[in-house]
Amino acid sequence: xxxILVATPSHNGDVCCDYALAMMEVxxxxxxxxxxxxxxxxxxxxxxxxxxxxxxxxxxDGDFDDLVFIDADQGFSVDAFYKLLSHPVDVxxxxxxxxxxxxxxYNVMPNDDFSKYLADPKLGLLSVPAIGTGMLxxxxxxxxxxxxxxxxxxxxxxxxPHVCQVTFDGDALLSEDLYLxxxxxxxxxxxxxxxxxxxxxxGRHKFxxxxxxxxxxxxxxxx
Numbered sequence: 001x002x003x004i005l006v007a008t009p010s011h012n013g014d015v016c017c018d019y020a021l022a023m024m025e026v027x028x029x030x031x032x033x034x035x036x037x038x039x040x041x042x043x044x045x046x047x048x049x050x051x052x053x054x055x056x057x058x059x060x061d062g063d064f065d066d067l068v069f070i071d072a073d074q075g076f077s078v079d080a081f082y083k084l085l086s087h088p089v090d091v092x093x094x095x096x097x098x099x100x101x102x103x104x105x106y107n108v109m110p111n112d113d114f115s116k117y118l119a120d121p122k123l124g125l126l127s128v129p130a131i132g133t134g135m136l137x138x139x140x141x142x143x144x145x146x147x148x149x150x151x152x153x154x155x156x157x158x159x160x161p162h163v164c165q166v167t168f169d170g171d172a173l174l175s176e177d178l179y180l181x182x183x184x185x186x187x188x189x190x191x192x193x194x195x196x197x198x199x200x201x202x203g204r205h206k207f208x209x210x211x212x213x214x215x216x217x218x219x220x221x222x223x
Contacts, residue, residue, distance in 0.1 A: 001036040002065040004085065005058065009051035010072040013043040016202040018075030025078035033082055038064075041072075049164040049176035050155075052133060057160050060147045065140050069133040071096075075200030075208075076135060084135070084194065090142040091184055092125065092192040095211035096134035099203040106211045107132030108193055109178060114219055117193075125192040130181035135199045145187045146180075 006023070008015070023039065030037040040058055042051040052069065059067035066085060070076070080094060098105040105111055109130040118127040138146075150161040163183055164176035181191050195215065201207040 001031070001034055002085075003063070004030075004035050004037045004066045004068060005055075005062060005064040006037060006039045006068050006070055007052075007055035007059065008039070008041050008070055008072050009045070009048050009055065010041050010043045011046055011048065011051075013041075015072040016075065018200060018202065019070070019072055022076050022078060022081065026081050029078060029082070035082075035085065038062075050160070052164040052176060052180070053160050053162060054155075054158075056138075056143065056146060056163060057158065059138075060143050060161070061158075063140075064143070067138045067143055069136045069138075071134045073202045074134055075202060075206070077197070080197040080199070083197070084137050087123065087125065087137075087192065087194065089123065089125065089190065089192050090139040091137070091181075091189050092194060093131045093134070093136035094194055094197050094199050096132060096199045097201045097207040097209045097211075099201050099205075099207050101205065104209055104214055106198070106209070106214065107134055107177075108211065109181075114215060117215075120192075123192070124196070125194055127190050128193050129185070130178045130191060131193050132175075133177040133180065134201070136177075142184060142187075142189055145189070146183060149183075149187060 042054050045051045095106045095108050108128055116129055146163045147161050150163045152159040164180050195212040198211045
């Protein structure tokens with residue numbers, strides 16, 4: 001069986017109900033689909049970049065075949081989870097609706113210049129500059145490449161790869177997930193998005209939508 005690590009930072013030590021219900025179904029169906037799914041939370045750390053670094057280190061040390069970052073405030077279907085694992089690529093994620101009432105936005109970047117998205121009809125995926133880590137899968141090859149090409153720092157008695165950080169790229173501020181995507185691209189990996197599914201995002205409201213419909217609408221207006 002392929003070993004899968006679901007890695008979830010949780011600053012407050014909690015998850016939304018939709019996340020919990022989805023993961024219950026993921027575990028119920030795992031063995032029948034040929035997967036050994038494990039879950040690892042990293043809680044009560046206000047620095048989400050460090051939480052992701054620690055979780056990626058655990059995926060490397062545990063020799064997992066895939067790492068799936070899923071945030072604690074995401075809602076998704078069990079079918080979507082297993083579809084994410086089925087793609088024959090090293091880095092792929094689902095779009096997540098950004099928690100914003102004023103406008104409809106998603107965590108696929110850039111979100112104002114869609115000419116940088118490249119469609120791959122054979123894979124049914126989009127190649128993009130970056131996507132957030134709300135629901136993002138990394139293969140063993142990607143995990144090892146990040147580990148082997150990162151500086152390590154020590155905390156909690158273990159070596160931690162420095163692959164997520166908030167930094168500047170020229171005049172642009174890169175969040176920790178965009179920095180991770182930049183590292184992956186620098187290492188030769190394409191960043192893919194499966195536009196067929198959009199994960200929900202929970203805050204004071206449930207933020208849901210269709211990234212595919214949003215993209216088609218935006219391209220229609222542009223053209």
